[in-house]
Amino acid sequence: MPQYYDSLEARDPEERERLLMAALPGQIAHAKRKAPGWARILADVDPAGVTSRATLAKLPVTRKSDLAKLQRAERPFGGLNATLAQLGKVFVSPGPIYEPEGRGRDWWRTARALFAAGFRPGDLAINTFAYHFTPAGSMLESGALALGCTVVPTGTGQTEMQAATLADLQASAYIGTPSFLKLIVEKADELKADIRSLKKAAVGAEYLPPALRAACAQRGIRVLQSYASADLGLIAYESDALEGMILDEALILEIVRPGTGDPVPDGEIGEVVVTSFNPDYPLMRFGTGDLSAIL
């Protein structure tokens, strides 16, 4: 079994850092040129001068909590998107906050997380994340399709039909929340549906109780989790090592003192701030509102 999704994962950490920093000026320039919102927010920033974490840390943090207001002032994306005509989809989260999906393979970059969770070409996966309004279903579906898996887009609810589908199709994989995995497995037991084909589960969007992971492992289902957002796509994911989460290769993550833009020392808990290299939706120092620490 191959160990890495691609060679990016096996890079020397210093090499990775050097290449991410080298990519910053181009991405900031792209955002300022194509996205009027970033042109305003970064008006005083010379892209060529942002080539290190220290210089990046001087840029303002734009918070997820600002999006609804920015978007009300300028539909649909508050001027933070760099493309519009090329978009494939637009999603709607409560607020409302509108989120773009571009075109092309694995736009949300979730294939990497699914690979780490053991997903391989030919796996048949039920995708129980919702597809309506929210991007969750599409985010994971596009990654699974890019990996060569076949997806059964079941969405949420209808637990009995989920268990029957798993058993009938002898699905090998599950995508969804941990709590819904628990419900489906319990329902299958209740219905005496044979779901021994189910070997791997990629979960997210909520807390994964260690007891649930252990109980699933006992019946042969390996459960790994990932962390993604409707704005950024994949941010981090677990691998077999199960030692915290591994950062996605295509973004710069900072942990800042909440409410500020000031990075905290490694190991200290703070707000997750991400700079993405997505060409359609280039988010520069985007404050997720989530708390974490770099270990």
Place this chain on the structure above:
Amino acid sequence: MPQYYDSLEARDPEERERLLMAALPGQIAHAKRKAPGWARILADVDPAGVTSRATLAKLPVTRKSDLAKLQRAERPFGGLNATLAQLGKVFVSPGPIYEPEGRGRDWWRTARALFAAGFRPGDLAINTFAYHFTPAGSMLESGALALGCTVVPTGTGQTEMQAATLADLQASAYIGTPSFLKLIVEKADELKADIRSLKKAAVGAEYLPPALRAACAQRGIRVLQSYASADLGLIAYESDALEGMILDEALILEIVRPGTGDPVPDGEIGEVVVTSFNPDYPLMRFGTGDLSAIL
């Protein structure tokens, strides 16, 4: 505005018929070679001999009502599919009946119907067909994406959020059932949401009342319908001419006396029987159970 989706639509009818008949032997041979179900059903058929409607009419009709039983005997598709590993998705309809979706652009061929309904690159369309279990959402989404439209996958329900999304995003197009279009437009009026951006609607899956079409036209929304199925994808669609429906280019349609395989004369009502040229799911004389007539 271009009149045709592609040059196939402008072919001379005799040329179309000649090419469809010429393609039959290859498709039947493919189905027999790759799909064990068709190898059984068409065991006595020499593909090379099926080159006309008369010879096609001697093949057995396989009915949609047979699928659940065939599939219970052989998961997932009763041996009627010619590919498995290459599939992108599997859907579940009540029965249960499992339906495959292959990979590649516009697999369900719905772009042609959307084009006829006035959809063009750059249109922003809310797709209110469901994405969960059923293929309807994916069927129309893939066609809209292939056309270069941007899709808001809203799914069914949440009428108030649908109206607000239409108004906020100034969507130009609607995809879904006629009755849900009516609900959304009424809800928008009730909320005083400005949905004057909405200019076109592609509807299906249920009867379109002429009064609804007329009422929509009065407020500037052009409504056209299409006829598709979860097994075959697009079968027929309306164009501006509004004189019945136009057959999709990629299938052979027969109208047979219900319960038999015998074609009825043109103009007589009977069961719709379709032979598809889909390489992943080659359905040979598939009885839809729907009634229609060739005019």
